[in-house]
Amino acid sequence: MSYFDAASAAPLHPVARQGLLAALDDGWADPSRLYREGRRARMLLDAARETAAEAVGCRFDELVFTSSGTRAVHDGIAGATAGRRRVGRHLIVSSVEHSSVLHSAERYAAAGGAVTEVAVDRSGAVDAEGYARALRPDTALACLQSANHEVGTEQPVAAVAEACRAAGVPLLVDAAQSLGWAPVAGAWSLLAASAHKWGGPAGVGLLVVRKGVRFAPQGPADERESGRAAGFENLPAIVAAAASLRAVRAEAAREAARLRELTARIRARVPALVPDVEVVGDPERRLPGIVTFSCLYVDGETLLHELDRAGFSVSSGSSCTSSTLTPSHVLRAMGVLSEGNVRISLPPGTPAEEVERFLDVLPGVVTGVRERVGAPVGAGHPAAPSAGPAAAGADDGTSPDSPTDLSPSSSTGTSPDSPGDLPGGSVSGAPAEGPAGGALVVDALGRRCPIPVIELAKVIGDVPVGGTVLVLADDEAARLDIPAWCEMRGQAYLGEEPADQGSAYLVRRVS
Amino acid sequence: MSYFDAASAAPLHPVARQGLLAALDDGWADPSRLYREGRRARMLLDAARETAAEAVGCRFDELVFTSSGTRAVHDGIAGATAGRRRVGRHLIVSSVEHSSVLHSAERYAAAGGAVTEVAVDRSGAVDAEGYARALRPDTALACLQSANHEVGTEQPVAAVAEACRAAGVPLLVDAAQSLGWAPVAGAWSLLAASAHKWGGPAGVGLLVVRKGVRFAPQGPADERESGRAAGFENLPAIVAAAASLRAVRAEAAREAARLRELTARIRARVPALVPDVEVVGDPERRLPGIVTFSCLYVDGETLLHELDRAGFSVSSGSSCTSSTLTPSHVLRAMGVLSEGNVRISLPPGTPAEEVERFLDVLPGVVTGVRERVGAPVGAGHPAAPSAGPAAAGADDGTSPDSPTDLSPSSSTGTSPDSPGDLPGGSVSGAPAEGPAGGALVVDALGRRCPIPVIELAKVIGDVPVGGTVLVLADDEAARLDIPAWCEMRGQAYLGEEPADQGSAYLVRRVS
Structure with missing residues (x-):
């Protein structure tokens, strides 16, 4: 087995295991007690805090251990916004933050706060100047990840931190994906991280609040961890987290260079080996171990x-692999294809041979999956125009006046090769003369990703250059994937309008 | 070393250690992922939940794992009160709950809720009927611990649960101290517990919410653990927690009987071996391993x-051992002595010899400490009336009209034997004819527990039977310990009034 999902959870580092075992014997007692076992636990806790603070580049008393990275983010945002309530109730996040940040923002908005979501470019990065423009006199807190967890793109944290500093606004950095590689540069004010992302155990997060940052812990009072992380300290795991952070940092420079080569090879080889693939994320400003393609x-x-x-073992931001039936918010914010999405995140130590084996296996796997879902024959090249009953002469190219009136009147079922394992009804992708100015109508209502795009690809050759295809779809992924398909295949995406069910997406054939 | 503080944190059970080690290898991946490592993690998580639910006596889907017992309490109270917000905003707790419950109640009150604190008797138990009388039509939630963490007294949970059920009010039981011994009987609605109290690892709590109980999780949304416990699951620790709960339960009946004998022996022997000791907590309805005395x-x-x-290694509810300078709220609510308080909580497996050694050592240790703080000579018996210049004839026995006018005018310094290691100024315990109807005045302002009581004890013999002593003290413990001393020594506590600094406590000599 090759485990390529370190961005979800890295396997336990050997040093973490050793630290955990040692601390199970010496660190189970309450560090706030005065007796021998308590004093020993306190010493271990203090030493772990020193180690972690050194790795972060902060003061000993600025760092507390939380029960997870998610808790560090939740409690960091809640405490920082509450601490600056008098300044205002405005929060800034980027559109590609981890769900823990975005869920905190939702909660903040639900409680009456204002939230600005800063957009990203197609590589997944915010523009520092654009971010700075979101700062307002009433901004209580700004949040920016150090690097993206789904596509690996690094954010311009130092520049954004500088803009925040100039505006007097604290910046919280979610450093979950990068802290194992290096400290976060720049004048940030708060930082959150998660030990199991760097090879530490589950159950430990870090929350750093710089001296001078107003911070009002929320929730019931609790004396532990300076009142910033309620509950009995998870000491053996904390010891393991700190020890493994130091250990991975000692190996970071060498291992980053090695993994960067491996992911660069994947970035270069996958599009050459597999047709119709989009590699996403910034090719240069990126984490060493993450590469993502669709x-x-x-x-x-x-x-x-x-x-x-x-x-x-890999993960995916495709809608059909999540419980929410919507594509990853990161891919959506970037405006890139979401179907057939694969995130490779290599754990430190991944042998080059495993990557080579992946590159050997991937093309056949993709071909097999495409055959099963009835992808257009000759995928990888635009389908040739057929001699079928296309909507010849339909070349106005404008959005239909009222797509909600469209009915899939003359649809004929053209089942894919093996649709049995896909949800939804039969494929209705036959051309039709609808009231929409002669566009060819594809009814993909009730069909899930990637079927709407497949049906579009199948019929695009049935209209002449300049002709239009209207896709009716109610799968959330279509909103992202039909425009992305157009961009990848050089066709013109004309827009979307609400329909009786779902939406109507209009595409003009260009080539 | 004999570790007698299992109620704070129990040493790791061998089964917990084994479970943790096994799950470190098999359970580090994200259980929500579809690949092999994720599926294995999911199986471990499901199995742990089954095991824990069986031990609790609840359904699999009623139980979630939190990051600590404190989090389980915080989130349980927040979710249950929010879920019944429309019913009302009244919360009931007992006065001897764990600080996580009381801090939640403070937070609830600060947010506009009403809180009723149900009193306990001198044994530390609530009266079920008294608890039931606190129920109101607008009661959102009632909370009651299964057994007290400082004195071991069991609460009448089943009777209170029945009253709550009849009133349609959910009861949250903090079962942290008892769940390792047995399931909580009765028709409770929510339950919280903490693994490191039963020999599991730190970093794991349980929150059980019975089907049908309205529950609205607070804080930012998070999909893990049914939306009731944010953050990546601490799976190795969860596996260890569940395995050790099953293991301690298998040994519970035998071990409970054995520890109960050991604590019964301490309860009986300590007052016989050490003069002026009060053993607190219910002698019968109590946890097997806890015994507390002052x-x-x-x-x-x-x-x-x-x-x-x-x-x-023991703990204490005395004020001078806590960071808050106030005695344990449990001892205060019980109205028992707080000075020189010792809680013994025996971990399962404690050898009888360790208890015997403790009983051998304790008398000498207490004598030594008493000598150091200048306890009255012949402590253990009422001091004989001296022939000194006592406030003869002062026998009205009423509270002074205006004790705030009292000044320690004629105090003379009578230093204790070795006061050097105690905070505060010199002892001013000489008798004085003040304006308070001839009471002898003891000025213990600025002196900390146990000095005010020691000074009182030293001079009580200087007034005739029927005469009064007025103690001026600003140490919080005096409020509890002077009445407790009177009860223990058969003197009459007449009351307290505010003074210029601190308070004035009036005592009449009865014997």
Whole structure:
């Protein structure tokens, strides 16, 4: 098995295991007690805090241990915004933050706060100047991740921190993905991180609040961890977290260079080996171990399943692999393809041979999955115009006046090769003369990703250059993937309008 | 070393250690992932939940794992009160709950809720009927511990749960101290517990919410643990927690009987071996392993330190051993002596010989501490009336009209034997004819527990039977310990009034 999902959880570092075992014997007692076992626990806790603070680059008394990175984010945002309540009730986040940040922002908005979501470019990065423009006199807190957890893109934290400093606004950095590699540069004010992302154990997060930052812990009072993290200290795990952070840092420079080469090779080879693939994320300003790509005409869940069968554990931002039925908010914010999405995040120590084996296996797996979902024949090249009953002459290219009036009147079922394992009804992708100025109508209502895009790809050749195809779809992924398909295939995406069910997406054939 | 503080944190059970080690290898991945490592983690998590639910006596889907017992209490109270916000905003707690419950109640009150604190008797137990009378039509939630963490007294949970059920009010039971011994009987609605109290690892709590109980999780949304416990699951620790709960339960009946005998022996022997000791807590309805007593004229911190030197790790509810300078709220609510307080909580497996050694060592340790703080000569018996210049004839026995006018005018310094290691100024305990109807005035302002009581004890013999002593003190413990001393020594406590500094406590000599 090759485990390529370190961005979710890294396997336990050997030093973490050793630290945990040692602290199980010496660190189970209450560090606030005066007796021998308590004093020993206190010494271990203090030493772990020193080690972690040194790795972060902060003072000993600025850092507390929380029960997870998520808790560090939740409690950091709650405490910092409450501490500056008198300044105002405005919060800034980027649109590609971890869900713990975005859920905190939702909660803040629900309680009456204002939230600005700063957009990212197609690489997933915010623009520092654009971020700075979001700062307002009533901004209580700004949040920015150090690097993105789904595509690996690094954010311009130092520049944003400088803009925040100039405006007198504290910046909270979610450093979950990067802290194992290096300290976060710049004049940030708060920092959150998670030990199991760097090879430490689960159950430990870090919350750093710089001296001078107003901070009002929320929730019931609790004396532990300076009142900033309620509950009995999880000391053995804290000891293991700190020890492993130091250990991974000692190996970071060498290992980062090695993993960066491996991911660069994946970035270069996958598009050459697999047709119709989009590699996403910044090619240069990125984390060493993460590379993410999406495959047209591929059902993400099936792809993950087949890769798992082939011995590769990866994750995906495709909608069909999540419980919410919506594509990853990161891919959505970037405006890139979400179907057939694969995130590779290599744990430190991954052998190059495993990556080579992945590159050997991937093309066949993708081909197999495409065949199962009935991807267009000859995927990888635009389908040739057929001689079928296309909506010839329909070339106005404007959005239909009232797409909600469209009905999939003359749809004919053209089942894909093996649709049995996909949800939804039969495929209705036959061309139709609708009231929408002669666009060819594809009814993909009730069909899930990647079927709407597949049906579009199948019929685009049936309209002449300049002709239009209207796709009716109610799958959330279509909103992202139809425009992304157009961009990848050089067709013109004309826009979306609400329909009786779902939405109507209009595409003009350009080539 | 004899570790007698299991009620703070129990040493790791061998089964917990084994479970943790096994799950470190198999349970570090994200249980929400679809690949092999994730599925294995999910299986471990499901199995742990089954095990824990069986031990609690609840359904699999009623139980979530939190990051600590404190978090389980905080989140349980927040979620249950929010879920019943429309019913009303009234919360009931007992006065001897764990600080996590009382801090939640403070937070609830600060947010506009009403809180009723149900009193306990001198044994530390609530009266079920008295508790039931606190229920109101607008009561959102009632809370009651299964057994007290400082004195071991069991609460009448089943009877209170029945009253709550009849009133349609959910009852949250803090079962932290008892869950290792047995399930909580009765029709409770929510339950919280903490693994490191039963020999599991730190970092794991349980929150059980019965089906049908309205519950609205607070804080930012998070999909893990049914939305009731944010953050990546601490799976190795969860596995260890569940495995050790099953293991301690298998040994519970035998071990409970054995520890109950040991604590019964301490309850019986300590008052026989050490003069002026009050054993507190219910002698029958109590946890097997906890016994608590207080020693007159003893500085708690020094006592703990000396016991630690002698090889015994115990805790204390005395004010001088806490960071808050106030005595334990439990002892205060019970109205018992707080000075020289010692809580013994035996971990399962404690050898009888360790208890015997403790009984051998304790009398000498207490005597030594008493000597150091200048306890009255012949402590253990009422001091004989001296022939000194006592306030003869002062026998009205009423409270002074205006004790705030009292000044320690004629105090003379009578230093205790070795006061050097105690805070505060010189002792001013000489008799004085004040304006308070001839009471003898003891000025203990600025002196900390146990000095005010020691000074009182030293001079009580200087007034005739029927005469009064007025103690001026600003130490919080005096409010509890002077009445407790009177009860223990058969003197009459007449009451307290505010003074220029601190308070004035009036005592009449009865024997």
